[in-house]
């Protein structure tokens with residue numbers, strides 16, 4: 001992770017992506033030919049911190065900079081996640097940042113997605129308004145898709161540092177701090193174990209949440225196994241996992257009845273090195289771990305290898321039934337929260353796969369059954385969902401839970417609602433509550449959906465068999481958007497900033 005402390009190399013838009021190695025390190029960007037001392041307004045870019053990603057900055061004018069995403073370590077094909085800081089700004093300095101080397105073309109940026117920002121005096125992440133963000137094919141960059149956004153550095157105080165990211169970050173350290181805090185409470189229904197260490201010696205945590213009597217092997221127990229963050233740039237997955245864990249260890253009556261009846265196993269972060277390094281898709285060694293479930297290697301994919309081995313041991317334990325496996329991801333082209341499931345030749349088993357997503361619909365206004373799809377693509381054979389679907393008992397259910405990097409339609413308002421950290425966390429709670437519905441635990445405790453919500457959900461329920469295809473119906477069409485609302489509404493800006501807010 002060596003940084004480039006040299007002066008900006010300006011003007012050359014032609015050096016390929018291979019030129020981008022390592023993150024910028026307190027990188028001071030001067031105008032070309034400038035020889036004097038650095039001044040306020042000569043921006044300093046930095047990404048040498050946890051989950052940071054910014055590979056290169058080109059000065060275009062005082063008001064415009066080209067930014068290059070640093071490719072995933074050992075895998076130049078993936079360039080999506082970015083997370084960097086800017087400081088040494090001039091008061092009211094207006095800039096345009098162009099992110100010029102994304103590896104994906106289809107993106108929610110087309111629908112109005114925008115990066116998130118925070119600053120020293122405003123530590124809560126928020127989305128930059130859609131109206132200041134442009135996504136277009138740029139002739140200056142080999143016709144690559146470029147995402148440009150305008151921003152005003154409104155405060156020039158010495159300590160004001162501005163942070164920009166692709167989505168709400170959630171670092172490895174944040175997870176460790178959170179788990180440490182829970183551990184200190186010494187809850188008798190929460191156990192934290194080390195499954196293995198990563199290549200860079202980080203922890204692969206395994207959590208068990210269940211009432212203490214369920215730890216003994218005297219009768220059959222049901223197991224729900226949840227994993228997240230195999231793809232390190234999909235930070236919303238961590239917010240969901242945290243919501244799931246926090247709900248399950250809470251005093252909520254549904255949480256208690258869930259703990260009494262089910263053994264929850266959670267691997268919150270399957271790819272800690274990738275998260276730490278600021279990768280989008282891969283591990284330190286450049287592997288997409290979600291394509292290696294069939295034959296993970298203990299040295300090349302140690303976290304996956306350990307998780308799979310642990311799952312296989314559970315599977316062979318006569319006292320335990322793995323009923324559910326849910327792997328949590330974030331989606332870069334679709335709206336809402338939804339699931340992918342498997343297709344089985346046994347029609348009855350296949351039909352039963354739809355039950356849980358339908359129940360989730362009743363609990364979560366942002367969950368879309370319309371986007372939920374079932375497939376058996378060859379390309380997905382190495383995913384956790386597909387692999388485990390092939391070996392677990394026929395009474396088990398394996399899903400990928402996806403959430404949009406951007407927004408959801410709730411069927412009540414015409415405009416989509418951009419996700420926040422809070423609404424991502426809420427998905428985790430709703431996921432947990434849905435297990436109570438599935439197992440019919442204290443159904444009287446579960447809040448009923450509103451009349452309008454129920455009506456809307458009814459509309460969504462189309463025949464499952466229609467969706468039984470070899471292609472993922474939702475991803476094959478760029479115009480599908482969760483609930484069939486019109487696309488144009490996705491372009492409306494986020495709510496107006498408050499008085500202490502940025503001047504966008």
Ligand SMILES: [Zn+2]
Pocket residue numbers: 231234329330
């Ligand atoms: Zn993913």
